[in-house]
Amino acid sequence: MLLLERLIRLYAPHCCLGCGAENDVLMCESCRAVTPLVPSRCYRCRSVTREFAVCELCRKHTALRQVLVATHYEGVAKELLHKVKYERGRSGIVEMVELMAPLLHLLPQDAVFVPVPTATSRVRQRGYDQAVLLARAISREWGLDVADVLVRLGQAHQVGSNRRDRLLHLKDAFRTQRTARIRGAHVVLVDDVLTTGATIETAARVLKKAGAKRVDALIFSQAG
Template sequence: MPRPLAALLFPAHCRLCRAPVSGDPDLCPGCLHDLPWLEAACAQCARPLVQAHGPALCGDCQRHTPAFDAATALLHYQPPTDYLVQRFKFAGELALAPLLAGLLATKIAARPSTLPGLLIPVPLHPSRLRERGFNQATELARVLARRLGLSVGHRLCKRVKRTEPQSTLPVKQRRANLRNAFTLTSRLTAGHIAIVDDVMTSGHTSEELAQVLKQAGARRVEVWVIARAGH
C-alpha cells in the first residue's frame, strides 16, 4: 500500500508517547529529541565517556586493545532505549528496525571514515533463531545495508555454540561462555567489515566475532550497535 494511503487509513502514533505522527521515523519530534543520544564515547569500544576531547579511548581500551578497531553506537542503553529494544527483540515489533537502524545509518553516513565492504549481523544459534523467529541483528543490518548501499553477509558466519545469555553469568565466565561460539562458512572477500548488533554490553560478543574475522584475514573490523551499555 502506498505510504500516504496507509497513513490515512492507519494514522501513526509515536512509539513512546502515542502522540499522532506523520511519516518516518515513528517518534514525535519531542521524544526523538529526548532520546539518550550517545555522543561522548570511546573511539574504539563506544563505551560512554564523561566527556570527550576529540578521539579518546576508555581506560579498558588503553589497557587491553580489543580485536575490533572501532565501534559506533547510537544511544545509551537506558530508558527509553531499553524499552524500544525489548519491544523490537522480544515482542517482535519489527517495525522498530527501520526506525532504530535508520537513525544509526544517518549517524554513520555523517562520519568522515570509509564505509566497510560488508556487514555481518551477529548470528543467533539456530535453536534460538527458531524460538524467536528472527534475528534482530539481521533485521538491523538489512536496513543499514539498504540506507548505506552496502551488502550483508547473511550466511557467512554461524553461531555453533548455544551460549547462555551473557547477563545471566558471572563476569568471569562471560569470556569462556563465548569461546569458539562463531565460525565462518566461507572465505572472507571483504577486508573491512562491520559487525552489526542491537546492544553492546561487555563487548565480549563483538570481541569474539572480531577475532574470528581477523584470523580469517579481515584488515579492519568495526562494530555498529543501536545501544551501548556501561559507564
C-alpha cells in the first residue's frame, strides 16, 4: 500500500462496517437502527429488571445500583469498538454515543460521569483513552459533568505506600484524585465493554470510599 493511501486510510472517513456504504461514518444510520440493543436487565445475573437496576440478590455483591448497557459485544458493534480501540478510528466514538443515547434519559441531571481509565501502556500506544473520549462526548451531548477522578494503577507503583494504598495498588486497581468533585455525588462510570464486571465493581468500591453517594455505570457493550 502506498504511503499516501495509508495516510488517507488513517485520517479520512471510512466505509460503514456493516453494509460497506461510503458515507463518512463507521456505522451508518440504517446499520445502527438494526443493531440489537441489550434489554433492561441486571448486568450480573441477567434477570429482567426495570431500568437496568441491579437485582436484589446481586446487590449483596456489588456497590453498583444500576448498570446501563447499550449493545452486545458482537457483530458490527464489536467491529466499531475495535476500530476505535486498535485502529485509530476515534471518529467512531460518535456512532458509539448514538447507540448509547437512548439510555441517557435514565440518568439524573446532576450525575457526574467518571471514565474508567484504560491501562496506561495501551493509551500510550494509541495516544488516547477511548473511555475518556466516550465520557466527554456523552457529556457534551447531555450536558453532564465529567470528572477524571480515577487513575489506573499498574504493578510498578508499589514503592513507599502505606497499607491502604498497597491494597489499592493491586494489579488493575485504581486510585482516586481530585475527589472533591464526587463527594456526595451520584457518579456514573463510563466504559466501552463489560466482561466479568470486576473492573467496574472495583472502581465503584474505590469511588464509594472516596465519598460518592451512589455509583452507577453506563457501558457501550456487554460481552457474552
